[in-house]
Amino acid sequence: MFLDSYLLYGITIVLLLLSFFKDRKKTRMALKKGWKAFDNILPQFLVVILFVGVMLAVLDPQTISRLIGKGSGWVGVILAATVGSITLIPGFVAFPTAALILQAGAGYMQIGAFISTLMMVGVVTIPVEIKYFGRKMTLLRNFMAFLFSFFVAYVIGKVAG
Numbered sequence: 001m002f003l004d005s006y007l008l009y010g011i012t013i014v015l016l017l018l019s020f021f022k023d024r025k026k027t028r029m030a031l032k033k034g035w036k037a038f039d040n041i042l043p044q045f046l047v048v049i050l051f052v053g054v055m056l057a058v059l060d061p062q063t064i065s066r067l068i069g070k071g072s073g074w075v076g077v078i079l080a081a082t083v084g085s086i087t088l089i090p091g092f093v094a095f096p097t098a099a100l101i102l103q104a105g106a107g108y109m110q111i112g113a114f115i116s117t118l119m120m121v122g123v124v125t126i127p128v129e130i131k132y133f134g135r136k137m138t139l140l141r142n143f144m145a146f147l148f149s150f151f152v153a154y155v156i157g158k159v160a161g
Contacts, residue, residue, distance in 0.1 A: 041090070048093045056104055065105030070161065072110065077153045080110040084117030085146060088124045112156035113149045120145035 020027045059067075068076040089097065098111050106114075121142050122129060129138040 041092075044090060045093055048089050048097060052097050052100055056100060059104075061105040064101065068101075068106045068110040068114075070107035070109070072107065076107060076110045077113045077150065080106075080114040081117045081121075081146065081149050081153070084114040084149070085121040085142075086123045087118055088122070089118055091119060094118050107157075108160040109153040109157035113153035116149035116152040117146060120149065 016027070019030070056064075066072065068080045072079070094115055098106075098115050101114075102108070102111050123142070126138055126142065129141075133141070
């Protein structure tokens with residue numbers, strides 16, 4: 001795993017140097033834009049990491065396993081899907097978060113439901129979505145996405161569980 005990281009960093013540095021030698025101005029501008037995007041994302045990222053860290057510190061692996069572990073069955077899937085539906089976490093934070101929760105004792109089905117609802121269901125963003133798509137379409141889309149997350153959980157449970 002560490003070797004892969006070093007390899008990717010090395011490739012990135014080589015490509016960055018190639019870009020820099022080809023067009024310094026564009027490369028500097030791209031680096032500034034990248035830094036600005038990182039700066040905008042960092043507060044969200046830190047809040048989520050802090051939240052997950054506190055959650056993992058407060059809840060021991062046995063509790064996590066009992067609530068959303070493999071043995072929790074469909075009740076754990078429903079709990080994970082509900083939490084995923086009301087949580088607003090960007091995708092680039094969701095997957096490392098899911099890995100941490102999985103290592104702490106969560107089940108694959110439960111994590112599948114959590115991630116799929118996190119990405120597809122937006123309880124927090126419903127007011128904005130209603131404004132653009134209408135109430136009926138928004139509720140239908142969120143409901144269908146919520147149901148689909150159980151299908152995703154089932155498939156992941158069969159494949160990985």
